[in-house]
Amino acid sequence: MSEIKAFELDGRVYRYIEGVWMDAETYVSPPDIIEQELNRRFGDLVGHVTAVSKKPKTASPSSAGKGIQKTIGPIIFGFVRYRYAETQDFVHRDEIAQHLLDHPEASAFLQQAYAQTDQKMTFENYVGNQVDWLSANMEDPSRSEFNDLLEKGEMADGKKGFRPRAW
Secondary structure, eight states: OOOOOEEEETTEEEEEETTEEEETTTOOOOOHHHHHHHHHHHHHHHOGGGOSOOOOOOOOHHHHHHHHHHHHHHHHHHHHHHHHHHHSSOEEHHHHHHHHHHSHHHHHHHHHHHHTSOOOSOHHHHHHHHHHHHHHHTTOTTTOSOTTTEEEEEOTTSOEEEEEOOO
16 A cells, blocks of 8 residues: 655645545645646656546536535535524524534535635635525425425525425
């Protein structure tokens, strides 16, 4: 079994594992620009020919969004149920996005998904967009499985809020 080496870049440690650069702490692929720099500096040490981004080709944005929702949707639903039990009111979209940022597993998963994008927006905006995607696709059962579980409403600031559907 070969030894996996660690490489430091700008105060972060990265490992090259099975053809992919990964943050040694989070095991999330770094952004493309970081991968390019890692390849430039350390590509010869890991085998320059294979030291290229091995990120999977992305599917259409809508199917990628649906796949992301299968992972974070249950986390969102659980949080909405919890907060609604406390407040008896709709849970604001921004509060849900903040919960995803604070939730270790959801945040790590979303960081990995974000690394696969062109990163034209901040990570925080990307997470908020995932909540918006759920909202926009709730009525279409082929795109979301949460229509029977969540109800959405408009908040005072014009953004969406959610609460559990009454059974």
